[in-house]
Amino acid sequence: MEQQLFNNSHILAWLQYFSDHTQVDLEKVKLLDITRKNKNLIPTVESHPAVLVFTEAGHADIFYRMWDAGLGDCTVWYNEGSDPSGPIKHDLLRDMIDRGINASAGMLVLNPNARSTYKVGMRNSSFSRGSIHYVGSEIRTVLLNKMHLSVGDTVCVVSGESIAVESAILAGEGTVIAVEYNQQDRQTMEENAHKFGLNNIAIIDHVDDASLSGLPVPTLTFLVASASLEQELQCLLRRNPHMEFVIYTLDFRCAASLPALFEQYGIGETEVIQIAVSKLGGKNTFTQEPAPWVISGRA
Numbered sequence: 001m002e003q004q005l006f007n008n009s010h011i012l013a014w015l016q017y018f019s020d021h022t023q024v025d026l027e028k029v030k031l032l033d034i035t036r037k038n039k040n041l042i043p044t045v046e047s048h049p050a051v052l053v054f055t056e057a058g059h060a061d062i063f064y065r066m067w068d069a070g071l072g073d074c075t076v077w078y079n080e081g082s083d084p085s086g087p088i089k090h091d092l093l094r095d096m097i098d099r100g101i102n103a104s105a106g107m108l109v110l111n112p113n114a115r116s117t118y119k120v121g122m123r124n125s126s127f128s129r130g131s132i133h134y135v136g137s138e139i140r141t142v143l144l145n146k147m148h149l150s151v152g153d154t155v156c157v158v159s160g161e162s163i164a165v166e167s168a169i170l171a172g173e174g175t176v177i178a179v180e181y182n183q184q185d186r187q188t189m190e191e192n193a194h195k196f197g198l199n200n201i202a203i204i205d206h207v208d209d210a211s212l213s214g215l216p217v218p219t220l221t222f223l224v225a226s227a228s229l230e231q232e233l234q235c236l237l238r239r240n241p242h243m244e245f246v247i248y249t250l251d252f253r254c255a256a257s258l259p260a261l262f263e264q265y266g267i268g269e270t271e272v273i274q275i276a277v278s279k280l281g282g283k284n285t286f287t288q289e290p291a292p293w294v295i296s297g298r299a
Helices: 008-021 041-046 062-068 137-147 161-170 183-195 229-239 252-264
Strands: 030-033 050-055 075-078 089-092 105-110 154-158 175-179 201-204 220-224 244-249 268-274 278-280 286-288 293-298
Touching (some): 008 105, 041 050, 229 252
Parallel strands (some): 220 244
Antiparallel strands (some): 050 105, 075 105
C-alpha cells in the first residue's frame, strides 16, 4: 500500500484551517495530494477554481512552473510551517515564482480563469518543439474521441506524442505509457511532460514484455502503424487479452489489411474510418492535409 504523508486527519485539519481564514466555499474545493504518485498539479489548477494542494518540502520551482504555464493570476493562500495554525498569507502566484516549498503543508490555490472542462485538441504550438512532427489538432480531436478516455484509465500510446500528452490530461487519475523508439523523440516527450506538469506519464523505449513489466496494465492502446505492428499487437495482447486498440496510418494498404489481422488475433468490433481536413489558405484556396485512416477494435 502506498505510504501517505497526509492522512484523513491531516486533510480535515487543513480544511478547517482554510475554512476559518478564507471565504472560499469548501464544497467547491478540489483536493490534490501531490505527494502521491501520478498527480498532475498544473492541469488540475487549470480546470478548477479552487484547489487545496498537499505537498512535501523540496519543490524549488513549483510556482515558477505554474506561472510559466499561464497561471500567474492565481491567488495562493498559505501559512509558514507544516501545521494548519497561525497567521495566514496570500499572494498572487506571479509574485511567488522565486519561492519554493520548504515544509510539508497545504496551500489553497484560487484560479479566477479556471475552465471546468478540458478543451480537447490543443494547438500544435502548445507543444514543445523538437524532433516530433505533430498530427493536426483537428485530427487529434477525432482520435481522442475514438479513444473514449475516462479519468482513471491506463492507456499505452505508441509513437503518438501529442496524443500521449492530451491522454495524460484527460486520464488525470490514471497512467499513460508513452512508447518512443527514437531517443530524440523520448527527450521531446520528457520536455512535454515537464512543460504540462504531467506526472502520470511513464516513458519507455520498446513494446516488449520486459519494458511493460512492472507498469500498470493498459486497457487501451493507441499506436501509429509501423513495420513492428503485429509484434506490438502480440505483446500488448499478452499483457491484456481484452485490450482495445486505436490505430493510425496514412497507408491505405495497411488500413485495408488490418481487419483481417484483427480477426486473426480475436479483435472484434472493427471500425475503419478516414479523416480528411482541408484548410482555407491564401488566394481563397483550400489546402488538404494528409488524410489518415483510423482503425479501432476490441479484443
